[in-house]
Every structure is written in C-alpha cells, then in structure tokens.
Amino acid sequence: MIPLETALQIIREVLAAPRTKSARVPLREAWGRVLTADVASPLDFPHFDRAAMDGWAIPPGGERRYRVVGVLNAGDTATIAAVTGEGAPPLAAGTTMKVMTGAPVPPGTARVVPVELAREADGALEITAAGDVEALPACIHTRGQDVKCGEVVARAGERLTAVRLANLLSVGVEEVSARRRPRVTIAPTGDELVARAADLAPGRILDTNGPLLEMILRGAGCTAGAHVAIPDDPRETKARLAGMLGQSDLVVLTGGVSAGDRDFVPDALRALDFTVHFDRVAVQPGKPTLFATGARGVVFALPGNPVSAFVTAHLFVLPALALLEGASEWPRFVTLPLAEAWRGRSRDRVRLYPARLTRDGAVSLLPYHGSGHLRALIEADGLVRIEPEWDGRVAEAPVQFWPLRMAAFAPGEGEETA
Numbered sequence: 001m002i003p004l005e006t007a008l009q010i011i012r013e014v015l016a017a018p019r020t021k022s023a024r025v026p027l028r029e030a031w032g033r034v035l036t037a038d039v040a041s042p043l044d045f046p047h048f049d050r051a052a053m054d055g056w057a058i059p060p061g062g063e064r065r066y067r068v069v070g071v072l073n074a075g076d077t078a079t080i081a082a083v084t085g086e087g088a089p090p091l092a093a094g095t096t097m098k099v100m101t102g103a104p105v106p107p108g109t110a111r112v113v114p115v116e117l118a119r120e121a122d123g124a125l126e127i128t129a130a131g132d133v134e135a136l137p138a139c140i141h142t143r144g145q146d147v148k149c150g151e152v153v154a155r156a157g158e159r160l161t162a163v164r165l166a167n168l169l170s171v172g173v174e175e176v177s178a179r180r181r182p183r184v185t186i187a188p189t190g191d192e193l194v195a196r197a198a199d200l201a202p203g204r205i206l207d208t209n210g211p212l213l214e215m216i217l218r219g220a221g222c223t224a225g226a227h228v229a230i231p232d233d234p235r236e237t238k239a240r241l242a243g244m245l246g247q248s249d250l251v252v253l254t255g256g257v258s259a260g261d262r263d264f265v266p267d268a269l270r271a272l273d274f275t276v277h278f279d280r281v282a283v284q285p286g287k288p289t290l291f292a293t294g295a296r297g298v299v300f301a302l303p304g305n306p307v308s309a310f311v312t313a314h315l316f317v318l319p320a321l322a323l324l325e326g327a328s329e330w331p332r333f334v335t336l337p338l339a340e341a342w343r344g345r346s347r348d349r350v351r352l353y354p355a356r357l358t359r360d361g362a363v364s365l366l367p368y369h370g371s372g373h374l375r376a377l378i379e380a381d382g383l384v385r386i387e388p389e390w391d392g393r394v395a396e397a398p399v400q401f402w403p404l405r406m407a408a409f410a411p412g413e414g415e416e417t418a
Contacts, residue, residue: 018326032221033178044144255304282349285371305371
C-alpha cells in the first residue's frame with residue numbers, strides 16, 4: 001500500500017507526455033480542449049478609446065459649463081466615423097458630447113463625466129459634481145488597456161474554459177491548435193450486476209458505477225461510453241479488456257481488483273503486457289485502486305463500492321485524463337474551519353469524508369457509514385481530508401476541504417473526434 005501523494009506522483013510521471021493528437025480547430029468548437037500552442041492577440045482590446053459608462057465627454061480644462069454638440073451611441077457607425085475617424089478635429093474647448101457606454105470617445109476627450117454628476121438643459125451642460133472637475137475619474141477604457149496586439153492571451157497547456165474562450169473571441173481569434181478530448185470506456189465487473197430493476201434476483205444488485213462514472217467523465221468533457229458488466233471469469237475479463245483497449249485512450253473498470261478469489265483484473269492486465277504501477281493506495285475510500293499502462297493505452301481499475309468509485313474517479317482518473325491532453329489539473333484542497341467537533345479513530349491511511357459547506361464558510365461532516373453509502377453524496381459539497389493519525393478534531397479546527405462539482409452534466413452529443 002503506497003501513500004496517496006506517491007500514487008499521484010506516479011501518475012504524473014508515467015503520463016508526463018500527452019497522448020492525444022493536436023489539430024487546428026475553430027475556436028467556437030474548441031470549448032473544453034487543451035491548447036497546444038500559445039495564442040497571441042491579433043489586435044488591441046479595446047479596439048478604441050471608449051466610454052466606460054453613460055456620460056459626457058469633456059475636453060481638458062476643468063470648466064463646469066459646456067455646450068452640447070452631439071451624441072455618440074455605441075454601434076452608430078456613421079456618426080462615430082464622422083466624429084472619431086481619421087482627420088476628425090478634437091473636442092473643442094467649452095463643448096461636450098453625450099456618449100453611451102461602449103461608444104468611442106471623441107478625440108481630445110479628457111474624461112467622461114457620468115450622467116448622474118451633470119445636469120443638461122436647453123443644449124447646455126452643467127457639471128454638478130462637488131470638487132475639482134479635473135479630479136474626477138476618467139471613466140475611459142483606453143485602447144489596448146486590457147490586451148495589446150501581439151500579447152499572449154492563452155497559453156499552451158491551458159484548458160479552454162468559457163472565460164478563456166470569450167477572451168479569445170473578444171480579440172478576434174477564430175482558430176486554435178488544441179488536443180482531441182480523450183476517449184474513455186467504462187466497464188464494471190461482477191456476476192452480481194444487472195442493468196435494470198426487472199432483472200434483479202437474489203444476490204443481484206443494480207449497476208450504478210457504470211452510469212455514475214459515465215456522467216462524471218462526460219461532465220468533464222470526455223467522450224465516454226459504458227459497457228455492460230464483465231462477468232467474473234478470467235478468460236472473459238482478458239478478452240473484454242483487450243477489446244476495449246482497442247477503442248479507447250483510457251479504460252476505467254470498477255471491481256475485480258481486491259484480494260478476492262474472483263478478482264481477475266490484475267492478472268488479465270499483466271497477461272496483456274501492461275505494467276501495473278500500483279494496486280493499493282493508503283486512502284479511504286479507495287484502497288484497492290489499480291493504475292496500469294501499456295502500448296495500447298491506460299487502465300484504471302477502481303473499487304466496486306459506489307462512493308469509492310466516485311472518489312477515486314475524481315482523485316486519480318480526472319487528473320490522468322488531463323495529463324493525456326497535456327494539462328495539469330490536480331485535486332485542490334482549501335483550508336476551512338470545522339463546523340463541529342469530530343471524534344474517530346486513528347487509521348493507517350488518509351480518509352476522505354463527504355461534507356457540506358455551512359453559511360458561515362465552515363465545513364460540516366455528513367452522516368456517513370462507509371463506501372457503499374452512495375446517498376451520503378447527495379448533500380455533499382465536497383470531501384474533507386482526515387489525516388491518518390487523527391482521532392478527533394475540535395470545532396473550528398482547520399481542515400483540508402476539497403470542493404467538488406457533485407452534479408455533472410454532458411456538454412452535448414456528437415463530441416469531436418478529430
């Protein structure tokens with residue numbers, strides 16, 4: 001049994017080189033992908049000096065009264081071209097133009113005075129703000145203030161989140177170089193599993209791990225498909241595993257990796273010339289987790305209990321998928337106070353307990369009676385890390401909390417395969 005940090009480090013080292021191909025793709029189709037090249041802005045943003053709010057463009061000087069000479073509305077291209085185009089004269093002393101948020105300001109504008117700090121009547125404007133007019137904020141979003149032409153806006157190895165994608169759109173980027181999302185195949189193991197309630201019989205249980213993992217991985221943007229359960233048979237386990245490896249970048253199994261008489265996954269992998277890097281991790285839930293690689297792909301075999309499968313999918317599989325794409329996305333714990341005292345027993349491994357956030361920013365451990373207690377995750381906002389040596393913690397003691405998106409959703413059908 002190896003420490004949790006050692007297991008994560010092994011994954012990082014073994015999967016250091018990305019394994020999915022890169023291609024040029026339209027930006028609007030690249031959401032969720034990992035960039036393989038830096039992206040520089042082809043233009044300044046903003047593209048021109050523009051009003052940061054509705055107000056009055058005034059020239060330098062600090063006068064309090066002006067003659068109104070026009071209005072500039074955002075998108076009024078004809079008026080904007082006439083007032084701000086090449087050769088247009090600067091705003092004359094003693095004159096002002098009303099400008100709407102986002103509209104270009106006339107040449108020679110010193111500041112935009114917000115509408116609530118001025119009063120207009122009969123074509124004249126009076127600044128009503130107290131104090132020196134020259135001390136008022138400029139309220140001008142200057143050209144290139146956010147991004148200058150040629151500046152790197154997104155870097156290789158970064159994932160195109162909605163915010164990154166919007167930033168690239170704002171500077172006119174239309175195409176990027178990015179990696180294909182990994183293809184994942186999921187299969188539970190065990191004779192006891194059935195897909196439908198109608199097939200339940202004595203000793204049989206419904207398969208929840210397959211759908212659970214499929215939704216987690218699809219919610220993370222991967223192309224994931226679930227197979228029917230693999231029966232507890234060594235030849236069938238090897239044959240089915242070999243077939244899945246030919247279709248996917250990564251295979252995720254559940255069950256079949258403990259020390260039971262019918263746990264055939266480790267031997268099947270070794271027979272297929274895979275290297276098993278670890279098969280026991282000092283974490284609860286999740287101790288019997290296996291990680292293996294070979295010429296035909298990457299395999300994780302997760303514990304069969306559903307909470308264990310959920311935790312280890314987030315703890316090991318999602319970071320591994322990021323590495324396959326050339327990204328580095330690891331569990332990020334934050335330090336928060338414990339809402340109430342906790343009592344327990346010291347153990348030989350790290351424990352991860354379902355917990356929820358309180359309104360005042362503390363974390364409260366949820367009732368939880370083991371890795372089969374799937375319902376405990378319904379109200380959870382994440383997991384609290386309990387160190388092996390702890391046998392109790394007082395209220396308000398600092399603990400490490402791992403926020404998780406408990407409800408995953410698929411981005412849509414027909415994911416790219418380029």
